[in-house]
Amino acid sequence: MSDKFDVVVIGAGPGGYVAAIRAAQLGLKTACIEKWVNKEGKSVLGGTCLNVGCIPSKALLEASHKFHEAKHDFDTFGIQAPNVTMDVPKMIERKDKIVTQLTGGIAMLFKANGVTPFEGTGKLLAGKKVEVTGHDGSTQVLEAENVIIASGSVPVEIPPAPLTEDIIVDSTGALDFTATPARLGVIGGGVIGLELGSVWSRLGAEVTVFEAMDTFLAAMDQQIAKEVKKSLTKQGLQIELGARVTATQVNGQEVEVTYADAKGEHKKVFDKLIVCVGRKPYTKGVLSEDAGVSLDERGFIFVDDQCQTSVPGVYAIGDVVRGPMLAHKASEEGVTVAEIIAGHKAQMNYDAIPGVIYTFPEVASVGKTEEELKAAGVPYKTGVFPFSAIGRAMANNCTEGMVKILAHEETDRVLGMHIFGQNAGEMIHNGVIALEFASSAEDLALMCFAHPTLSEAVHEAALAVDGHAIHMANRKKRK
Numbered sequence: 127m128s129d130k131f132d133v134v135v136i137g138a139g140p141g142g143y144v145a146a147i148r149a150a151q152l153g154l155k156t157a158c159i160e161k162w163v164n165k166e167g168k169s170v171l172g173g174t175c176l177n178v179g180c181i182p183s184k185a186l187l188e189a190s191h192k193f194h195e196a197k198h199d200f201d202t203f204g205i206q207a208p209n210v211t212m213d214v215p216k217m218i219e220r221k222d223k224i225v226t227q228l229t230g231g232i233a234m235l236f237k238a239n240g241v242t243p244f245e246g247t248g249k250l251l252a253g254k255k256v257e258v259t260g261h262d263g264s265t266q267v268l269e270a271e272n273v274i275i276a277s278g279s280v281p282v283e284i285p286p287a288p289l290t291e292d293i294i295v296d297s298t299g300a301l302d303f304t305a306t307p308a309r310l311g312v313i314g315g316g317v318i319g320l321e322l323g324s325v326w327s328r329l330g331a332e333v334t335v336f337e338a339m340d341t342f343l344a345a346m347d348q349q350i351a352k353e354v355k356k357s358l359t360k361q362g363l364q365i366e367l368g369a370r371v372t373a374t375q376v377n378g379q380e381v382e383v384t385y386a387d388a389k390g391e392h393k394k395v396f397d398k399l400i401v402c403v404g405r406k407p408y409t410k411g412v413l414s415e416d417a418g419v420s421l422d423e424r425g426f427i428f429v430d431d432q433c434q435t436s437v438p439g440v441y442a443i444g445d446v447v448r449g450p451m452l453a454h455k456a457s458e459e460g461v462t463v464a465e466i467i468a469g470h471k472a473q474m475n476y477d478a479i480p481g482v483i484y485t486f487p488e489v490a491s492v493g494k495t496e497e498e499l500k501a502a503g504v505p506y507k508t509g510v511f512p513f514s515a516i517g518r519a520m521a522n523n524c525t526e527g528m529v530k531i532l533a534h535e536e537t538d539r540v541l542g543m544h545i546f547g548q549n550a551g552e553m554i555h556n557g558v559i560a561l562e563f564a565s566s567a568e569d570l571a572l573m574c575f576a577h578p579t580l581s582e583a584v585h586e587a588a589l590a591v592d593g594h595a596i597h598m599a600n601r602k603k604r605k
């Protein structure tokens with residue numbers, strides 16, 4: 127059987143499903159192929175983000191934060207809640223319910239928009255044909271005017287720590303622990319390591335994070351990264367920098383980790399070990415040999431600025447192509463490509479993609495870091511404002527962190543915004559809008575921010591760029 131579509135999308139993660147919906151909205155006959163099967167053996171849409179990534183991890187982060195707050199911080203507010211306990215299976219059940227609701231929601235959106243879903247594995251053949259192999263092994267070929275590959279990424283595995291059934295796990299396994307491990311090891315002090323390490327630490331695990339690099343959150347603005355490390359350490363995460371895991375040995379229900387740092391070789395024993403050392407693009411079985419689509423030297427599908435691959439009419443988006451591996455980046459690329467296919471002018475701005483680490487407090491950034499500006503020789507000025515001087519932060523009992531704004535020394539144009547603080551992931555959109563609209567720090571400073579809000583720290587940081595902050599003594603006073 128052969129079916130013809132204007133657009134065939136391979137993959138229904140936040141890149142693929144968004145691309146498919148937008149293409150259908152634009153009047154294009156669209157199909158979307160997804161092979162994901164959940165724990166119950168059911169075909170589901172949503173990819174990594176909805177099934178085992180962004181959403182389930184946030185459900186656990188929220189639950190563990192509430193538990194931690196009830197146990198340790200309620201007293202500050204005058205609330206007595208002795209004997210607070212955590213029901214881990216119930217927390218996991220709630221997480222699973224949210225996932226089911228959201229993945230089912232995409233199926234409904236496909237229906238509402240007229241996207242034809244196919245369950246199975248999509249493989250690009252020559253001539254913009256796509257073969258779909260169903261879960262029962264049957265095959266059919268779809269013909270397409272345009273193909274969008276959105277096959278995503280998978281966790282990197284490392285030889286010293288091969289995954290086991292339930293002791294050495296990846297980020298997916300760490301979302302389904304049935305009880306809090308007493309001792310938890312985490313390999314990789316990146317985004318996933320800090321988020322999942324936080325979840326289980328708040329629930330009572332003794333957590334050690336092994337990070338191979340000497341610098342903590344090396345890609346981040348280092349003034350912010352230092353504060354984050356201090357805060358997480360205070361919360362109980364033991365962060366070992368310059369620590370490379372060289373071997374693991376599972377003994378019954380525990381695992382011994384061997385790691386090397388500047389002081390030599392050490393060993394530490396854990397009940398569970400999470401491996402989160404990055405993700406790699408997933409192209410296995412997605413491209414036939416004669417498909418004509420080239421990969422780059424790191425295994426990503428090679429694309430131009432408009433996400434076009436080496437084959438005209440074949441596009442690739444999201445984690446399988448260059449750029450940050452972030453759901454919202456994938457979605458925006460999906461919309462951009464759908465618009466391009468429909469003949470519209472569309473472009474993605476890679477300079478204004480926010481990144482958030484959902485620890486408590488959150489860490490969020492957009493644009494350039496101070497280190498990047500220094501390295502590029504760009505003249506800049508900074509405005510920093512601490513949450514400790516924000517009334518709402520005091521009322522909320524979370525005065526940790528700061529907002530930092532970097533602006534061009536001569537033009538005053540906002541070049542970067544970095545926030546460590548409660549709700550930083552929401553506040554960072556001030557920076558995204560500033561970058562998109564090429565605002566100056568003065569533009570932000572001249573806006574009226576609601577009081578009392580945490581966002582006032584953004585306003586004050588913008589004022590501080592030129593030494594005008596109201597609620598702190600400015601280091602440099604300017605007119």
Ligand SMILES: NC(=O)c1ccc[n+]([C@@H]2O[C@H](COP(=O)([O-])OP(=O)(O)OC[C@H]3O[C@@H](n4cnc5c(N)ncnc54)[C@H](O)[C@@H]3O)[C@@H](O)[C@H]2O)c1
Nearest residue numbers: 314315316317318336337338370371402403404405451482
């Ligand atoms: N909140 C979010 O936006 C979010 C959440 C989860 C994942 N993600 C994305 O998923 C991707 C994967 O996340 P991640 O945390 O796995 O990767 P990452 O790249 O953020 O961090 C991996 C870390 O592991 C370290 N590492 C590598 N090998 C090691 C070893 N042998 N021993 C010790 N440390 C080692 C690296 O130096 C690095 O710091 C990232 O691109 C991330 O952006 C984003």
